Amino acid sequence: MSESAPPPTDATLCEWNHLIQHTAASGSYSRCLRHYASLLAAGLRGGASTFPSLAKSCAALRLPRVGRAIHAHALLAGAASGVFVRTSLLDMYAKCARLPDARLLFDEMPRPTLVSWNCMVAAYGRIHEVEESVAVFNAMQRAGVRPSEGTLVGVLSGCVDSVSAGNIGLCVYGYSVKSGLDADLPVLNSVLTMLVRGSHLDVARSLFDTISNKSVVTWTALASGYLHIGDYMEVFDLFNLMRAVGQTVDSAVLVNLISAAVLFGNLLVAKGVHALVIKLGCESEEDIAASLINLYAKSEDLESAREIFDAVHMVNVVVWTSMISGYVEGGHLNEALMVFDNMRCAKIEPNEATVSSLLSACAKLGSAELGKKVERDAISIGLQSDPRVATGLINMHCKFGNIKLARKIFDGVRNRDLAVWSAMINGYACNGEGSEALVLFKEMKDKGVQPDAIVFTHVLTACNYSGLVNEGLECFRSMTVEYGVEPSVEHHMCMVDLLCKAGHFRSALKFIKQTPSQVQTKILAPIFSSYSTNCVDPSIELISEDILNLDPENSGHYVLMSNMLSSLGKWKKATSYRRQLRKQGLIKEPGWSFVQLSG
Template identity: 80%
Template sequence: MYAKCACLPDARRLFDEMPRPTLVSWNCMVSAYGRSCLVEESVAVFNAMRRAGVSSSEGTLVGVLSGCVDSSLAINPGMCVYGYSVKSGLDADLQVLNSVLTMLVRGCYLDSARWLFDRMGNKSVVTWTALASGYLHIGDYLEAFDLFSHMRAAGQTVDSVVLVNLISAAVLFGNLSVAKGVHALVSKLGFESEQDLAASLINLYAKCGDLESAHEVFGAVQVANVVVWTSMISGYVEGGHLNEALMMFDSMVCANIEPNEATLSSVISACAKLGCANQGKKVEEQAIAIGLHSDPRVATALIDMYCKFGSIKLARNIFDSVSNRDLAVWSAIINGYACNGEGSEALVLFKEMINKGFQPDAIVFTHVLTACNYSGLVDEGLECFHSMTVEYGIEPSIEHYMCMVDLLCKAGHFRSALKFFKQMPSQVQNKVLAPIISSYSAHSADSSIELAPEELLNLDSQDSGHCVLMSNMLSCLGEWKKATSYRRQLSKEGLIKEPGWTCIELSG
């Protein structure tokens, strides 16, 4: 009783007071520690049991392995337990094997997991599902599909968990025909009305860009729960149908369905993209009313929204109210300060984040370099780029290179920008031409700059923006004929200069 209620100290006290614990008592104690992910304690009780001369059962091993399954650091003791099961003849038990298989999958030892899977005589639906989830985790949807085919051929019963995995594989594949085939199978097996599967199907169709079919699945659910509603709302947001997402949210509230963290973050994202400040404020009030305003996921969305509206103080208030900040919360506020031209404050927060033990990822560094770029912090930008590549071992992306080139060009450090540019991979150079061409126009009189205009354009002559920039640059240099030829190239090759756009909220 104490063990099931998670009162482990009380359970252990009663266990220690037993003069001769039975096998059931030992198993209860081992399993209690295992379920609580206290692997060392679980293994210690298991070893004490062996020293006491009590023979282990399959339940004992499953109890120890249950803790190893949920801890990536427990693979070694877990494999020792598996070795003991082989030695003691308990390795034929399906529960033991499934526990070992799940442990290997979650520990990302997929080759070992497949080796064990192929040698298992009996397989349950748990066996197939465990391995399939491993393939999905690394994005190998083809192996997941193949596994499902073999599972069906083996006559294994398909349940809702298997179908959710199958739908996840279809999401990764992203093919509408496959999506419809999976949907047909779900309907054929009679699972379409199950809410978890309906939510997964809605997400599948949304990822494939078929929001009409997604809404049909939504409409077929008799009583939709918050997960189903959220899937439909998120689908609209990701598909760019932002007004539909807000209307769907209003309908959800009218249906007395309380939103969760995922619902609120999607709706807040829609408000941010539409520039609906009033609607965003109302959603924040709803989040406060149900106690979710300080949830990291919701807070991240709110911070991003207010930063987009230019309300950096409101964003900072939300950030300060979150006690359990994760990397996404830090990333959002750093980006907010960066995009609002307060690069120095963004760097202060970045350093504070590092001091609190957070490991920055590529996205955080994009925001930090953006902060340096918008605020003209050249030395700080170079230092951060060096730290990213050398100290943290992050390979620069196009966004990182773009920030650095733009920063150097804006600051008038064209030679440094050019040197930086020439060291980039060729596939990246095409993406950062705009600031280089613009800066070249301003520094073209400097004879020490060894880069001809043709060299720049030859990198990517199919970009309309680059053609316009080249034409303007050549005009400044007095090369009128060449400038005209690039302008003609726009119409000749059907290149169109894409206009910019933005959203504002009218009537308040």
């Protein structure tokens, strides 16, 4: 306290306390902390009624260091022993992800209140430590404290994103039924969300139909489940039912509706949804504006997307990113980079989604210089280790042939997801380093990462480019037998190409005959091309008519057949295929490429 500070009076302290409590209650958390700083500067010290508001502000702003200082001030003021103050500090530590501090404070409480128990249960649930959350739940019952609906919601919150915790969540729901808490809407919403995230959509729908007092959260939870499986019609039906029963609509509901329209992929539907958003007066909300931009971009109407973007006054990073991604996906790469430049001029810091879209644009443009610029921006804001950004960087550097730099980025990612592994394996494959791709694929499996169809495509491509026939055959076998991945056209194409390049034409033909008929016509190009190049056994001509009859609209097969017959010296037949191609009005699409000159 300074010598010139006025002596503290009870009246002055009461005024400060009232001001601090009022600002915290109104949600002005930063202002609340500034008022406390002014109180200290005035030589005053907070009391028991001050610290709960300060702890609440620190929790909302996620300021654990400031919260620890508040805790110290409460101890010095002799107010930390009060149950209300202790519980507020406990809640602050829990919400700031300081679980050891929260648990220590909780264990020091002689008789924790129900609110204290609930804070601890929810703290573990928030970080998906379900077993610890259940342990606290059991301990509170042994202590004679009856759980409330808030307790159950705290446990269930940890079960939402954990497949292994699904049984625990169902047991908690069973307890809610037994204890009579199953009628509480927050509990039912938590159970519904858990079922939806656990892919038990039929059970979730049955529960949904039994809930009489549905809230907007109830409707949104079920709609998100249908979106996850791509059933956009159910989302539309749910929305119509909501309107019919008079349920209020919020931004989350509209975002789900817009996402369903994206899946539907019809411009007229997109405009209808947009008109509804305008009618409800929600078009200026940033999350809805971002969704509408994405909707129009996916509907190939970038002009409408740009109109929405330009009409939003307070544009956040999500809106900027939606516009950039729309241009990238629509092939307007220069426009995407121009929007990014404007974004930086507006002092908006990009996020991982922004950088990822830009890296994709640089890779498609083939511009290493622009890619390095985007990478510098990513490094300057500390996003280079983010899995999504790292995936984009790896893809870009591999496309430019900088495989060592790509591997350096890969090694710098701690929590590698499937996309990061897939990008690096594909990088090795496309740069002809098949053995390195296989080594990395084995390492990925050893780490417990489950491969998907895309990863298997990259591995088969690696075997193809490097001539690793036995490894490719084993990969194809394990994909279907061990991992249950249904082979796609790309997988079959890689195998046929691999066998043909190695000279195993008979094996390639046998492989083709074992594939489904609808796939056969789509995987013939490699074998045609190989026969044409190597001028080998003309037996391929015997199956040509059957092949062309299966896919009569494919001009490429006619051209390949003609080239193959020319290489065998059968000029007359080769000419007849060219004539047949022109007679049917089929046109071979020309290939194209481009290079960057002077930037």
